[in-house]
Structure formats: structure tokens, C-alpha cells
Amino acid sequence: MSAIILISLAAIALxxxxxxxxxxxxxxxxxxxxxxxxxxxxxxxTLMMTIGGSVAVFMAAADIVSPVTYHQTFEDYKQLRxxxxxxxxxxxxxxxxxxxxxxxxDEMVAAEKDRQIxxxxxxxxxxxxxxxxxxxxxxxxxxxxTVA
Numbered sequence: 751m752s753a754i755i756l757i758s759l760a761a762i763a764l765x766x767x768x769x770x771x772x773x774x775x776x777x778x779x780x781x782x783x784x785x786x787x788x789x790x791x792x793x794x795x796t797l798m799m800t801i802g803g804s805v806a807v808f809m810a811a812a813d814i815v816s817p818v819t820y821h822q823t824f825e826d827y828k829q830l831r832x833x834x835x836x837x838x839x840x841x842x843x844x845x846x847x848x849x850x851x852x853x854x855x856d857e858m859v860a861a862e863k864d865r866q867i868x869x870x871x872x873x874x875x876x877x878x879x880x881x882x883x884x885x886x887x888x889x890x891x892x893x894x895x896t897v898a
Contacts, residue, residue, distance in 0.1 A: 755802075790895075
């Protein structure tokens with residue numbers, strides 16, 4: 751999705767540069783105007799990337815705090831065991847009791863929650879890249895704009 755946004759921004763920038771290039775006369779500082787448009791375009795693109803990264807960081811942090819997990823109910827788990835899709839016996843051939851099945855089910859639910867938290871942490875790290883990478887570029891061009 752971000753690639754679509756960047757391609758759209760590039761297309762808009764090219765259209766703007768063409769319009770400015772046609773209207774600007776070389777004697778009236780047309781080259782300076784193109785530089786200014788380029789700086790503002792870079793500022794806009796990096797600002798949008800940073801804002802998108804900030805939203806993604808917030809969403810990943812929310813998933814870490816309150817992970818959304820999907821797991822079957824204990825009754826469904828028992829039905830799968832009865833159907834033979836989940837092992838109904840231990841390694842030594844003993845049939846699992848209701849308490850042992852409940853413990854296995856609870857372990858499965860906890861493992862799924864941990865898996866979702868790990869995915870959210872991975873997303874958080876990726877989202878931080880959308881802030882850490884474009885932010886220095888934004889700051890550099892912002893300073894360049896104020897100096898010029």
C-alpha cells in the first residue's frame with residue numbers, strides 16, 4: 751500500500767514540475783522555483799511516511815498490550831480430540847483425563863497469545879523503520895528550506 755502512495759506522490763510531483771516548467775521563464779528564477787517545489791515535495795513525502803509509521807507504531811503497541819487472538823473453545827477442542835484429530839493419549843498410551851485436556855487446551859491458548867504478541871513486536875520494529883528512516887531526511891530538508 752505504501753508503494754502505491756509513493757508512486758502517486760511521484761506522479762503528482764512530475765505533473766507539478768511539468769506545469770511549473772511550462773509556466774516558469776528561465777529569466778524569472780524558474781530554476782529556483784523548481785528547487786523549492788522539490789524541497790516541499792520531499793518534505794511532504796517524508797512527513798507522510800513518518801505519520802504513517804507513527805500510526806503503525808500505535809497499532810502495534812495496542813496489539814502488544816491487548817493481543818487479538820483467535821482460538822477454538824474447549825468444547826471444540828474436545829470434539830477434535832474425539833474425532834481423532836488431536837491426540838487423545840499420552841506418549842505412554844494413557845488416555846488423557848478432562849483436567850489434562852484442559853491443561854493442554856490452556857497451554858495452546860497461551861501459546862497463541864504469545865505468538866500474537868511476538869507478531870505485534872515484529873510489526874512494531876518494522877513500523878519504527880517508517881519513522882527512523884524518513885525523519886532525518888525531513889529534518890535535513892526542513893533546515894534547508896529555512897536557510898534558503
